[in-house]
Amino acid sequence: MEYRSEFTGSPVVVAIEGVLTFDDHERFRELVGTLADQTPGPVVFDLSGLTMIDSAGIGMLIMANDRIAKRGGGLRLRGVSGQVAKVVELSRIEQLIPID
Numbered sequence: 001m002e003y004r005s006e007f008t009g010s011p012v013v014v015a016i017e018g019v020l021t022f023d024d025h026e027r028f029r030e031l032v033g034t035l036a037d038q039t040p041g042p043v044v045f046d047l048s049g050l051t052m053i054d055s056a057g058i059g060m061l062i063m064a065n066d067r068i069a070k071r072g073g074g075l076r077l078r079g080v081s082g083q084v085a086k087v088v089e090l091s092r093i094e095q096l097i098p099i100d
Contacts, residue, residue, distance in 0.1 A: 002049075003031060011042035011076070017049030020057035032064045036071050043068050044100075048079025058091045065097045076100055 001024040005014045012035065020028070035043055045061070047053075065075045078100040080088050088094070 001027060005031075005035075011044045012039045013044045013046055015046040015049055017051075019052040020050060020060065021052070021054045022056035025056065025060060028060045028064075032060075032067050035064075036067045036073075039073065040071070042074045042076065044076045044078055046079045047077055047084055048081065050079075050084050051082065053084050053087050055087075055091070058087065058093055061093060062096060074098075 001020050002017045003014055004017075006012065014031070014035070043064075045064070061075075061077070068075045076098045077088075077093075080099055088099070093099075
């Protein structure tokens with residue numbers, strides 16, 4: 001997993017690229033901690049550069065949603081396509097996290 005973030009403006013946009021699997025959980029948890037500590041408003045995860053996600057990756061998105069919501073913000077996903085879209089659809093994550 002690689003990511004780029006724009007901490008200017010609202011919402012904060014984080015572009016996540018590559019794969020998001022259990023192997024990325026520590027780095028992803030650090031990213032979410034930074035977002036929760038430093039951004040008071042909404043956050044958008046741009047997944048257009050993500051080529052693969054597994055069930056652990058879905059769990060990490062849910063954890064991020066919970067953590068960001070607890071500090072008063074909201075999480076949205078955008079750019080969901082390909083294999084990622086299939087896994088997102090099967091998981092029904094859109095019931096918890098809005099998808100643009």
